[in-house]
Amino acid sequence: MEGKNPVILSSDPKVKEMFRKMIADTTDAIIGSYDDNTAYSGKNVYELRKSLEDLGFLPDQGLGFDKTLETVRKEIMPHLLRTWSTMYMPHLHAPALTETIASELIIGTFNDSMDSWDQGPAATEIEEDMVHGLVRLFGLGSGADGTFTSGGTQSNMAALIAARDWYCNRKHGCDVKKEGLPPFYGKMRLYTSEVSHFSMEKSCHVMGLGYNSVRKLPVDSKCKVDIKKFDEMVQQDIKDGLLPFCAVATIGTTDYGSIDDVKEMRRICDKYGMFLHADASYGSGLVVSGKYRDRMGDLSVCDSITVDFHKMFLLPISCSVILFKDKTVQECFELHADYLNREEDEEEGYINLVDKSLQTTRRFDALKVFMAFQTRGKDGFASIIDTAVENAGYFYSRLVKDPAFIAPVEPEISSVVFAVIDGDEANKNIRKRLMDEGTVIGQTSKDGKVMLKFTLLNPALTHDHIDKIIARIKELRP
Numbered sequence: 001m002e003g004k005n006p007v008i009l010s011s012d013p014k015v016k017e018m019f020r021k022m023i024a025d026t027t028d029a030i031i032g033s034y035d036d037n038t039a040y041s042g043k044n045v046y047e048l049r050k051s052l053e054d055l056g057f058l059p060d061q062g063l064g065f066d067k068t069l070e071t072v073r074k075e076i077m078p079h080l081l082r083t084w085s086t087m088y089m090p091h092l093h094a095p096a097l098t099e100t101i102a103s104e105l106i107i108g109t110f111n112d113s114m115d116s117w118d119q120g121p122a123a124t125e126i127e128e129d130m131v132h133g134l135v136r137l138f139g140l141g142s143g144a145d146g147t148f149t150s151g152g153t154q155s156n157m158a159a160l161i162a163a164r165d166w167y168c169n170r171k172h173g174c175d176v177k178k179e180g181l182p183p184f185y186g187k188m189r190l191y192t193s194e195v196s197h198f199s200m201e202k203s204c205h206v207m208g209l210g211y212n213s214v215r216k217l218p219v220d221s222k223c224k225v226d227i228k229k230f231d232e233m234v235q236q237d238i239k240d241g242l243l244p245f246c247a248v249a250t251i252g253t254t255d256y257g258s259i260d261d262v263k264e265m266r267r268i269c270d271k272y273g274m275f276l277h278a279d280a281s282y283g284s285g286l287v288v289s290g291k292y293r294d295r296m297g298d299l300s301v302c303d304s305i306t307v308d309f310h311k312m313f314l315l316p317i318s319c320s321v322i323l324f325k326d327k328t329v330q331e332c333f334e335l336h337a338d339y340l341n342r343e344e345d346e347e348e349g350y351i352n353l354v355d356k357s358l359q360t361t362r363r364f365d366a367l368k369v370f371m372a373f374q375t376r377g378k379d380g381f382a383s384i385i386d387t388a389v390e391n392a393g394y395f396y397s398r399l400v401k402d403p404a405f406i407a408p409v410e411p412e413i414s415s416v417v418f419a420v421i422d423g424d425e426a427n428k429n430i431r432k433r434l435m436d437e438g439t440v441i442g443q444t445s446k447d448g449k450v451m452l453k454f455t456l457l458n459p460a461l462t463h464d465h466i467d468k469i470i471a472r473i474k475e476l477r478p
C-alpha cells in the first residue's frame with residue numbers, strides 16, 4: 001500500500017501529479033473540515049482522549065496517504081482549533097494569513113536549511129535582506145544585525161546570552177564563551193517587570209545564573225515598570241555588592257499588553273552600564289501602524305529587540321527575530337566547524353547564518369515574512385494591527401460602562417483583561433461554559449483574583465461579535 005505513494009518529489013510527471021493530488025486533497029480536507037464559526041468542537045479532555053486512543057500509533061505496515069488523510073480528516077481535524085474563528089481569543093496565538101499558509105508549503109517542500117549558504121543559497125540571502133530591512137524599520141542603525149529564531153522565548157534567550165557575555169567580557173574581561181561563568185556570576189542581576197514573560201527566568205536558569213538572578217520590578221497602575229523603583233532597586237543592589245548587568249523592557253506584556261517606557265529604562269541602564277533588551281514579542285506589530293506606532297516608544301535606544309511574527313503579524317508558528325544594535329555581540333554564537341561553516345567561506349563572500357544563531361538546522365521562516373509583506377505591504381499590515389487595537393479599545397469601553405464587569409487596565413494594544421463581579425468561581429465557570437459552546441477565551445489572575453482575558457488578534461472581529469460575546473457572558477452569570 002505504502003508503495004503507491006511517491007517517496008520523494010522528482011521530475012517524473014507521474015510523481016508530480018501524485019504530489020499535486022496529495023496537496024489538493026489535503027486542501028479540500030482542510031476547507032471541508034469546518035462549516036460553522038466555532039473555534040473548537042467542544043469535546044472535553046476525556047472524550048477527546050478516548051476518541052483518539054484507538055487510532056493506532058506507529059503501525060508496522062503503512063496504510064498509504066489516502067487512508068491516512070481520511071483518518072486525519074475524520075478523527076483529528078474536527079477537534080483541531082480553528083484559530084481563524086472569531087470565537088477564538090484566549091492567547092497571543094494568531095490565525096495565519098492565507099498567503100503565509102501557501103508559503104509554509106514552499107518552505108516544507110524545498111526544505112532549505114538556514115545553517116550554511118550551501119543548504120539554502122537564496123534562503124540565506126532573503127533572510128539577510130529581511131533582517132536588514134527590519135533593522136531599518138526599527139531604526140537600529142548600520143551596525144545592527146540579527147537572526148530568525150523559533151519564537152519569543154528563543155529570541156529572548158539569545159538576547160540575554162549576548163547581554164551576559166557582553167557584560168562579563170567588556171566590563172570584566174572574562175570570556176564566558178571559553179572559560180565558562182566567572183567567579184562573580186552569582187552576583188549578576190537582571191531587571192524586568194513583575195508582569196514580564198517567564199522566558200526571562202527560564203533563560204537565566206539555562207544560562208547558569210538561576211531564577212534568583214531575576215529582579216522583578218514593581219509596576220504602576222497601568223502595569224508598566226515603575227522607573228523610580230527600578231532606579232532605587234539597582235542602587236541598593238550595587239550597595240549590597242550585586243552586579244546589575246541587564247534590564248528587559250516589555251513592549252506588550254502577555255496579559256495586559258502594557259508597554260514599558262524604553263527611553264526611561266535606557267536612562268537607568270546608561271547610568272549603571274547595563275544592557276537593555278526589549279521583549280517586543282507582542283507589541284512589535286505596532287511598528288507598522290500609522291496610528292499607534294508611538295505607543296511602542298522608540299525601540300532604537302535598545303541594545304536588542306525581540307520581534308515575533310507569529311503574534312500580531314498573524315504568521316504561522318513559528319517565526320521570530322532577534323535584532324542586535326551592535327552586531328559584534330552576536331559573536332558569542334559563532335563557532336566554526338569544518339563540515340559546515342568554514343572560515344574560508346566568509347573570506348570568499350559566503351554567509352553561513354549558523355555563525356550568529358543558537359540553532360543549527362533552521363527553517364526558512366523569513367520566506368513567510370517576505371511573502372506576507374510582498375502580498376500586503378506595510379499598509380495592509382497597518383490596517384490589520386489598527387483593527388486589533390481599535391477592537392480592544394471598543395471592548396474595554398463597553399466593559400467599563402457596565403456594572404457587571406471589572407476591567408482594571410485600559411488596553412494599549414489588543415488584550416483586554418476583565419472579570420464579572422460575581423467572584424472567582426463564576427469567572428472560571430463562564431470560561432468553561434464558553435469552551436463547551438466552541439468559544440475559547442483566556443483566564444489569568446490579577447491581585448489573586450481570577451480574571452478573563454480576550455486577545456483580539458483576529459482582523460475579522462467586528463463590534464457586533466464583541467457585543468454578542470459580552471451579552472453571552474452576561475447570560476452565563478450566576
Ligand SMILES: Cc1ncc(COP(=O)(O)O)c(C=O)c1O
Pocket residue numbers: 092150151152153154156196197199250252253254279281282308320
Ligand atoms: C511578552 C512575551 N514574551 C515572550 C513570549 C514567548 O514567545 P513564544 O511563545 O513565541 O516563545 C510571549 C508569549 O506569549 C510573550 O507574551
